[in-house]
Amino acid sequence: KVRYIMAVLKYILDLLQGRIRHTIEYLQICITSIVLAIIIGVTLGVAVSRSPIAAFIAVNLSGLMRAIPVIAFLIAVIPILHTGDPPTIVALVVLGIPPILLNTYTGIRGIDPAIIDAAKGMGMTTWQIMTRIQAPLVLAIIAAGVRTSAVQIVATATLASIIGAGGYGLYIIDGLYNFDNTEILAGAIPVALLAMIIEVFMSWLQRILTPTGLRTLESFEVARV
Secondary structure (H helix, E strand, C coil): HHHHHHHHHHHHHHHEEEHHHHHHHHHHHHHHHHHHHHHHHHHHHHHHCCCCHHHHHHHHHHHHHHCCCCHHHHHHHHHHHHCCHHHHHHHHHHHHHHHHHHHHHHHHCCCCCHHHHHHHCCCCHHHHHHHHHHHHHHHHHHHHHHHHHHHHHHHHHHHHHHHHHCCCCHHHHHHHHCCHHHHHHHHHHHHHHHHHHHHHHHHHHHHHHHHHHHHHHHHHHHHHH
């Protein structure tokens, strides 16, 4: 009996350790991809905001790359990046850039030029205009793009297991291979919960980053409607 109990406890501990390891692997892939997508997307959005031609090229090129199936992209980059996390992160970053890039560009272009002219008339430098005027007005819009990007990345990262990366996708792939619905749900449910947590958190963050004046205006418009 003692041997049987010890065997059961060992099985449970091994299961928990495997679950924790896969959770950490999945979070590492997702967080790295989201951070890189934010850095690249915001940088490109700011860089092309002053040139309609550059913005047209950047937005459409990123959208075109986003249209490429993630599985096809993963397989295509294997000869260059091999298997594991690197090709997965590259594919997820490419998937996550377009919403952030588009929202950054749209937010900057949507600022009333009269506000910028007034700031220049007050003697504010370009850096002061960017940090004190443009950034507060654009952050909420960028957060909306990050929200869309993050949910897409979390939901798609399960495909990483196809090329040898870790995470919850291993449960789904093994479940499909073994026709085991329980194992499929063991991978699908945590991913769905993580996506919902990110959705709720980013909605809250977007609300917090919206300037008080704009929040008041939105509330007034909703009440009037």
